[in-house]
Amino acid sequence: MGEIFVGIDLGGTNIKFGLFDSALKLISKTSVSVEADIAPQDMVELIGQTIEKLLADNNLSKKNLRSIGVGSTGQFNLADGSMISNPNLTSFKNVPFRKLLVERLGKSVVLENDGNAACWGEYAIGAGKDVQDMVFFTLGTGIGGGIINQGKLVHGSSDTAAELGHIIIYPDGRLCGCGQRGCVEAYASAKSTAKRATEAIKAGAESSLKSVLEKKGEITAKDVYEHLKAGDALAKEITDGTAKALAMVCVNMLHITEPKRIVFSGGMIAAGNVLLDRIKQYFDEQIWRLKKETVELCFSSLGEDSGIIGAAAVAQDVQKQK
Amino acid sequence: MGEIFVGIDLGGTNIKFGLFDSALKLISKTSVSVEADIAPQDMVELIGQTIEKLLADNNLSKKNLRSIGVGSTGQFNLADGSMISNPNLTSFKNVPFRKLLVERLGKSVVLENDGNAACWGEYAIGAGKDVQDMVFFTLGTGIGGGIINQGKLVHGSSDTAAELGHIIIYPDGRLCGCGQRGCVEAYASAKSTAKRATEAIKAGAESSLKSVLEKKGEITAKDVYEHLKAGDALAKEITDGTAKALAMVCVNMLHITEPKRIVFSGGMIAAGNVLLDRIKQYFDEQIWRLKKETVELCFSSLGEDSGIIGAAAVAQDVQKQK
Numbered sequence: 001m002g003e004i005f006v007g008i009d010l011g012g013t014n015i016k017f018g019l020f021d022s023a024l025k026l027i028s029k030t031s032v033s034v035e036a037d038i039a040p041q042d043m044v045e046l047i048g049q050t051i052e053k054l055l056a057d058n059n060l061s062k063k064n065l066r067s068i069g070v071g072s073t074g075q076f077n078l079a080d081g082s083m084i085s086n087p088n089l090t091s092f093k094n095v096p097f098r099k100l101l102v103e104r105l106g107k108s109v110v111l112e113n114d115g116n117a118a119c120w121g122e123y124a125i126g127a128g129k130d131v132q133d134m135v136f137f138t139l140g141t142g143i144g145g146g147i148i149n150q151g152k153l154v155h156g157s158s159d160t161a162a163e164l165g166h167i168i169i170y171p172d173g174r175l176c177g178c179g180q181r182g183c184v185e186a187y188a189s190a191k192s193t194a195k196r197a198t199e200a201i202k203a204g205a206e207s208s209l210k211s212v213l214e215k216k217g218e219i220t221a222k223d224v225y226e227h228l229k230a231g232d233a234l235a236k237e238i239t240d241g242t243a244k245a246l247a248m249v250c251v252n253m254l255h256i257t258e259p260k261r262i263v264f265s266g267g268m269i270a271a272g273n274v275l276l277d278r279i280k281q282y283f284d285e286q287i288w289r290l291k292k293e294t295v296e297l298c299f300s301s302l303g304e305d306s307g308i309i310g311a312a313a314v315a316q317d318v319q320k321q322k
Numbered sequence: 323m324g325e326i327f328v329g330i331d332l333g334g335t336n337i338k339f340g341l342f343d344s345a346l347k348l349i350s351k352t353s354v355s356v357e358a359d360i361a362p363q364d365m366v367e368l369i370g371q372t373i374e375k376l377l378a379d380n381n382l383s384k385k386n387l388r389s390i391g392v393g394s395t396g397q398f399n400l401a402d403g404s405m406i407s408n409p410n411l412t413s414f415k416n417v418p419f420r421k422l423l424v425e426r427l428g429k430s431v432v433l434e435n436d437g438n439a440a441c442w443g444e445y446a447i448g449a450g451k452d453v454q455d456m457v458f459f460t461l462g463t464g465i466g467g468g469i470i471n472q473g474k475l476v477h478g479s480s481d482t483a484a485e486l487g488h489i490i491i492y493p494d495g496r497l498c499g500c501g502q503r504g505c506v507e508a509y510a511s512a513k514s515t516a517k518r519a520t521e522a523i524k525a526g527a528e529s530s531l532k533s534v535l536e537k538k539g540e541i542t543a544k545d546v547y548e549h550l551k552a553g554d555a556l557a558k559e560i561t562d563g564t565a566k567a568l569a570m571v572c573v574n575m576l577h578i579t580e581p582k583r584i585v586f587s588g589g590m591i592a593a594g595n596v597l598l599d600r601i602k603q604y605f606d607e608q609i610w611r612l613k614k615e616t617v618e619l620c621f622s623s624l625g626e627d628s629g630i631i632g633a634a635a636v637a638q639d640v641q642k643q644k
Contacts, residue, residue, distance in 0.1 A: 075613065085613075131479070132479065133478055133479035147578070147579070149471060149476055149478075150477070154471055154579055154580075155472075155580075156455055156471075156579055156580020156581070157453070157454065157455035157580055157581060157582035157617075158580065158582075158616075159580075160580050160613070161577075161578065161579050161580035162577075162578065162580075163577040163580075164577065164578065166577045166610055167574045167577055167578065168491075168570055168573055168574055168608065169490075169493060170493065171491060171492065171566070171570055171608075176610075178610035178611065178612050179610045179611030179612065180573070180608060180609065180610045181608070244493070248490055248493055251490055251502070252489045252490055252574070253578070255483075255484075255485040255486065255488045255489055256469070256483065256484065256486065256489065256575070256578055256579070257469070257476055257478055257483050257578070257579070258476075258477075258478020258479050258480065258481075258482050258483035258484075258485075259478070259479060260479035260480075286490065286493075286502060286503070287502065288488055288498075288500035288501045288502045289500065289501030290500050290501065291397060291407075291482075294480075295479075
């Protein structure tokens with residue numbers, strides 16, 4: 001057995017762990033749930049024990065483990081490896097997280113923003129593996145993302161670049177959870193897509209989704225796509241709004257970092273080609289006429305494991321650079 | 323005399339030349355006018371002769387000349403130094419421009435997009451000299467720009483990144499010269515600012531600018547600022563529209579490449595603090611509440627020579643990297 005890497009996806013309610021070989025092929029994975037108020041030292045111990053168990057269950061020794069990557073939401077100082085704050089983990093305030101993990105594990109540890117980590121995974125072995133300039137969107141409850149410029153992640157001046165969900169596309173538009181108005185997240189995330197459908201029905205729109213709302217008390221993005229496929233007009237209109245918002249940010253990203261490929265991932269892509277085709281159509285309608293653009297819009301190829309794959313890919317990349 | 327550098331700003335109707343020492347201090351400058359249909363070979367000869375005369379006039383020999391930087395609008399292939407097209411120079415179609423200049427001059431030549439070159443000048447010795455992550459806007463007839471990420475220009479996958487004037491801020495908004503609707507250039511360039519004022523007056527708005535339009539047949543951005551300073555309400559409203567559009571792109575750039583500083587240059591900054599303060603005010607109103615941002619918004623410090631300074635700075639940087 002050659003070198004192995006661990007990728008950790010630190011979510012709001014659970015932590016996913018993946019064990020990978022040097023080709024970033026998944027050997028084994030597991031997940032554990034955590035409370036939002038877990039103490040940093042308890043989190044470190046939980047991570048340490050879970051990795052040790054994962055290695056033992058696969059008859060692997062710690063000496064094969066080269067390094068660990070951790071993808072997480074929140075604000076970091078990537079230079080010193082501290083977690084400044086994390087909306088999902090209330091006790092994490094200026095925690096020297098990397099240092100604590102290195103002390104517990106005796107191995108190299110790399111922290112990364114979760115959107116950036118997933119982006120790097122797609123760049124390393126997924127939908128962006130053959131390009132050097134890429135933009136990546138995660139379309140989940142919120143919208144996150146990452147930017148690859150000439151084969152490197154764009155981190156910004158204080159490691160908060162690529163907060164792509166908070167690009168304003170409609171000035172003075174819908175209120176976003178971040179406090180801004182008109183963010184793409186307020187239109188095109190799974191949650192916002194469902195919310196726009198709910199609002200339309202409550203405002204009196206006719207739709208087959210109406211019975212879903214009455215029965216379940218809520219509408220999900222999945223409901224919207226299912227009813228779209230069944231021919232519901234409101235579901236089509238709502239999806240068009242999602243697609244147009246995403247097309248706008250694609251146009252803008254083309255004029256900003258000029259990616260060769262734009263990759264969408266997250267729960268929303270379950271909508272399939274009906275969504276992707278509409279994004280492409282709006283993009284073609286909105287983009288300038290000065291030159292023919294060759295940027296490619298596509299879906300992620302890594303699926304539900306993209307978080308742990310990306311974290312492991314980041315860990316491996318840092319080792320390569322050494 | 324140590325090494326010297328030439329910076330060339332290839333504009334639509336004239337070419338500016340600057341001779342710089344190794345600290346990028348201007349030794350001497352000149353400019354020559356050109357016709358839009360000048361043949362590439364004639365352009366190369368004109369550049370060669372002008373540089374030779376500029377050197378001679380300053381009692382300098384060609385052997386002191388280390389390299390030449392050329393900033394220009396148009397589409398390039400920076401890797402092979404060709405100019406694919408140039409809206410101002412109708413005969414430039416897939417011209418091996420750098421190769422022709424090197425053959426004529428016997429010196430190293432670097433091509434760069436003019437917005438990128440001016441951005442690099444500000445980064446090297448101007449308003450961005452103490453930061454590593456910067457965004458730069460030129461507010462002239464159109465809007466151009468440049469992006470510095472970790473001390474490097476962002477070029478994109480085919481050297482057309484940082485076309486920042488064509489970020490869409492108002493979907494389905496004003497028609498831009500590029501064919502898109504709602505570009506920031508269609509609101510906040512000097513030309514668009516003047517145009518919005520003209521349209522408002524023609525639509526019946528009361529303003530002291532009305533007599534300017536009647537007398538001169540047109541309104542300029544300068545007129546708008548002068549009347550704003552004199553207290554005209556329409557001039558204030560128009561300037562607010564310019565400031566808000568620019569603030570929106572600042573918010574978006576913060577969430578994309580996360581610069582430490584955003585620098586504005588070009589004719590529009592003659593408006594002074596009344597414009598800058600309004601941009602800052604809108605930025606503070608629009609930006610998210612998730613964390614306190616420390617990005618600085620400011621004006622260029624290089625003034626009217628920024629084009630030639632930037633081109634020389636790009637030339638010098640390439641030499642440093644060798």
